[in-house]
Amino acid sequence: MKLLKYTIYRLLQAIPVLIGISVITFLLANLGPGDPVSLMLQGQEHSEELVRSIEQRYGLDRPLHERYLTYMAGLLEGDLGQSIHYQRPVADLILDRIGPTLLLVLSAYAFALATAIPLGIVAANRRNEPTDHASRIAALVGVSTPSFWIGIVLILIFAVKLGWLPSSGLIYPWRPPSSYPGISGHLELYYESIRHLLLPMIALGTLQMATIMRVERTQMIESLQGEYVKLARAYGVPERTILRKHAFQVAQLPIITIVGLNLSTALGGAVLVETVFNINGMGQLFVEAIQQNDYQLVMGVTMLLGVLFVVGVIITDISYAYVDPRVTYGERE
Amino acid sequence: MSSEPLLRVENLKTQFFTEAGTVRAVDGISFEVYEGEIVGLVGESGAGKSVASMSLLRLVERPGEIVAGEVTYKGETLFGLEDGPNGDLRKRDEMLSNEEIRTRIRGNEIAVIFQDPMESLNPVFTVGGQLREFIELNRGLSEDEARREAIDMLREVGIPDPEQRYEEYPHQFSGGMRQRVLIAMALACEPSLIIADEPTTALDVTVEGQILDLVDDLQKKYGTSFIWVTHDLGVVAEICDRVNVMYLGEIVEQAPVDELFYDTKHPYTQALLESMPRPDRTVADLEPIEGVMPEAINPPSGCRFHPRCPDARAVCKRVHPEPKVVADADGEPHRAACVKHDVFDVGYDESPPLEGAVDGEGSRRTDEPQSELAANPAGDEPGGDGGE
Ligand code: SF4
Numbered sequence: 001m002k003l004l005k006y007t008i009y010r011l012l013q014a015i016p017v018l019i020g021i022s023v024i025t026f027l028l029a030n031l032g033p034g035d036p037v038s039l040m041l042q043g044q045e046h047s048e049e050l051v052r053s054i055e056q057r058y059g060l061d062r063p064l065h066e067r068y069l070t071y072m073a074g075l076l077e078g079d080l081g082q083s084i085h086y087q088r089p090v091a092d093l094i095l096d097r098i099g100p101t102l103l104l105v106l107s108a109y110a111f112a113l114a115t116a117i118p119l120g121i122v123a124a125n126r127r128n129e130p131t132d133h134a135s136r137i138a139a140l141v142g143v144s145t146p147s148f149w150i151g152i153v154l155i156l157i158f159a160v161k162l163g164w165l166p167s168s169g170l171i172y173p174w175r176p177p178s179s180y181p182g183i184s185g186h187l188e189l190y191y192e193s194i195r196h197l198l199l200p201m202i203a204l205g206t207l208q209m210a211t212i213m214r215v216e217r218t219q220m221i222e223s224l225q226g227e228y229v230k231l232a233r234a235y236g237v238p239e240r241t242i243l244r245k246h247a248f249q250v251a252q253l254p255i256i257t258i259v260g261l262n263l264s265t266a267l268g269g270a271v272l273v274e275t276v277f278n279i280n281g282m283g284q285l286f287v288e289a290i291q292q293n294d295y296q297l298v299m300g301v302t303m304l305l306g307v308l309f310v311v312g313v314i315i316t317d318i319s320y321a322y323v324d325p326r327v328t329y330g331e332r333e
Numbered sequence: 334m335s336s337e338p339l340l341r342v343e344n345l346k347t348q349f350f351t352e353a354g355t356v357r358a359v360d361g362i363s364f365e366v367y368e369g370e371i372v373g374l375v376g377e378s379g380a381g382k383s384v385a386s387m388s389l390l391r392l393v394e395r396p397g398e399i400v401a402g403e404v405t406y407k408g409e410t411l412f413g414l415e416d417g418p419n420g421d422l423r424k425r426d427e428m429l430s431n432e433e434i435r436t437r438i439r440g441n442e443i444a445v446i447f448q449d450p451m452e453s454l455n456p457v458f459t460v461g462g463q464l465r466e467f468i469e470l471n472r473g474l475s476e477d478e479a480r481r482e483a484i485d486m487l488r489e490v491g492i493p494d495p496e497q498r499y500e501e502y503p504h505q506f507s508g509g510m511r512q513r514v515l516i517a518m519a520l521a522c523e524p525s526l527i528i529a530d531e532p533t534t535a536l537d538v539t540v541e542g543q544i545l546d547l548v549d550d551l552q553k554k555y556g557t558s559f560i561w562v563t564h565d566l567g568v569v570a571e572i573c574d575r576v577n578v579m580y581l582g583e584i585v586e587q588a589p590v591d592e593l594f595y596d597t598k599h600p601y602t603q604a605l606l607e608s609m610p611r612p613d614r615t616v617a618d619l620e621p622i623e624g625v626m627p628e629a630i631n632p633p634s635g636c637r638f639h640p641r642c643p644d645a646r647a648v649c650k651r652v653h654p655e656p657k658v659v660a661d662a663d664g665e666p667h668r669a670a671c672v673k674h675d676v677f678d679v680g681y682d683e684s685p686p687l688e689g690a691v692d693g694e695g696s697r698r699t700d701e702p703q704s705e706l707a708a709n710p711a712g713d714e715p716g717g718d719g720g721e
Contacts, residue, residue, distance in 0.1 A: 226452065227447055227449055227452035227453045228452065228454060230392070230447065231445070231447060231454075231515075233392060233439070234390060234392060234444070235439060235440035235445075235471065235522065236439035236440040236470060237466075237467075238435070246455055249457045249458070250457055253457075323457070324457060325456070325457060325502040325504070326504045
């Protein structure tokens with residue numbers, strides 16, 4: 001099958017990219033300012049010997065390229081090294097924290113798509129009418145307001161003033177209800193989980209929503225002016241079918257690209273939103289790792305974000321190939 | 334030819350209300366289409382041919398609007414206005430509603446073939462899927478029946494391997510093949526009239542010839558009437574039975590095809606003929622029409638062709654000629670709108686020639702791009718058809 005071949009081809013293409021990411025991250029983490037050993041000793045009295053033994057234990061005394069190769073060998077076995085600060089394997093730390101971040105990012109995207117696409121279509125269909133102008137202003141505000149600020153304002157309004165929604169933390173729907181005090185039964189767990197997710201989801205998703213909405217509007221306008229739409233009209237296709245099928249299908253292609261490429265902004269935004277809402281996700285882990293100069297952890301998290309981004313791009317490409325028949329799978333027909 | 338026409342257009346006016354002013358894209362045209370004939374609508378780009386043909390289906394896009402006239406098809410009023418109680422114009426009661434036009438006329442009674450086969454098919458759906466959708470919609474067939482019909486029709490228009498091609502996407506077809514698909518689409522809906530809007534303009538000459546032959550054959554077989562919109566008199570000569578020549582929103586000459594070519598009455602038609610490449614003429618013999626078509630937003634006074642007309646006299650600037658029967662070809666009228674042929678003597682013969690009628694209008698040439706735009710507000714005939 002062509003699509004399968006294409007998928008494998010794209011995955012193979014990702015390997016050099018990932019190696020590149022690993023080299024750069026490794027260099028940045030190891031050559032950056034700050035010395036992990038002295039940080040570990042936290043200004044305690046220490047002898048030269050102690051320093052050397054710590055260096056030996058973490059392999060810090062060996063030349064850079066050797067350390068890189070060792071690291072990569074470990075990586076292939078799923079060993080991301082040991083966090084100096086937490087004294088735990090980096091892989092374990094990441095596994096603990098990735099759930100909340102994925103939950104947050106995916107729900108933010110779901111929110112953005114579910115709102116932006118209908119709004120964009122309405123704006124396109126009522127071009128230059130008040131609805132369109134309102135949506136344009138909303139989009140402008142959405143694009144230019146930082147997510148953490150939106151988060152703070154949402155907390156102030158919905159948590160502090162109105163008291164409708166919790167202001168911090170997440171409830172994870174995949175954990176047993178018993179792990180949360182005061183929650184009995186799965187229904188309540190899901191309910192609480194959604195209540196906790198709502199504000200951070202909106203805070204993180206607003207930027208995506210604004211971007212997608214504008215692209216959707218432009219694409220729909222262009223698509224609605226296409227000759228194929230004129231043809232459909234001339235053959236008596238109802239206007240709503242044209243809007244929902246003929247024009248819509250063509251207009252969605254660029255949306256896929258936007259979603260894929262914005263993954264990096266979304267992950268970046270997640271760091272801030274997690275901090276504002278006090279969510280124990282990858283974002284907070286990353287901030288702590290940098291503050292503690294925990295270079296193993298910094299590397300692990302960066303690698304993972306790199307991988308997530310590359311995977312996002314690959315999924316984008318593949319879905320594009322799936323939706324757009326004109327994509328020729330990198331080969332001439 | 335039966336006595337009652339299939340389609341009758343009377344005094345149709347379509348205008349575009351732009352910020353720069355009102356563009357009178359179609360300004361009072363009348364013509365008929367009888368059963369089984371191919372009627373040409375000829376003119377340079379911007380003459381209003383496409384707007385006129387789209388007006389018949391009430392498919393004029395904003396800011397365009399049909400403002401006057403009457404379109405009757407098989408006895409039904411596709412468009413018609415009448416005087417209201419306070420002297421205003423209102424839609425006639427028997428005029429079909431938007432919904433009726435869409436469900437009963439578009440596609441199943443009057444189908445269209447557009448100019449650009451590259452853009453007319455939706456790139457993300459299979460060719461077969463698009464055919465099937467329109468057939469299902471317009472003939473009320475089931476999915477399976479429509480599919481069979483679509484494949485038969487693809488075979489009919491000369492597409493090899495129709496079963497396999499049915500599943501393919503438009504980008505896998507050549508330009509000529511796509512135009513065949515569009516012809517199949519039109520015929521498969523079994524309309525009585527097909528509006529073909531410059532359907533061969535985007536194709537090269539060889540493919541154009543093949544398509545014209547195909548249409549000729551299919552037209553004979555199915556007996557469908559055509560309105561053939563084109564800027565190319567060569568195509569007209571090959572395919573049309575009767576011709577309407579349009580200039581700046583008006584029909585200036587109307588005649589059976591042989592009459593038009595051998596007994597040309599209107600100076601504009603004459604000019605078009607002289608600018609047309611023919612086997613018996615070298616390129617050096619071609620005489621392009623002087624000047625460019627003025628703006629339909631502010632058409633010249635009197636006869637609209639007078640700034641470019643080699644025969645123009647002073648009277649042409651004053652008097653607006655109405656189409657008049659100037660000859661009779663076996664009972665079929667030959668009409669022309671030119672004071673030279675006016676039955677009421679308006680004094681053409683005594684009138685002095687217009688000084689520098691052609692070159693004196695130099696200012697028109699400097700605003701050539703705008704004039705093209707203004708005469709062409711609805712994106713009429715996109716892609717420039719090289720007709721001027
Ligand atoms: S009316 Fe005068 S200007 Fe117009 S076509 Fe006839 S001769 Fe030419």
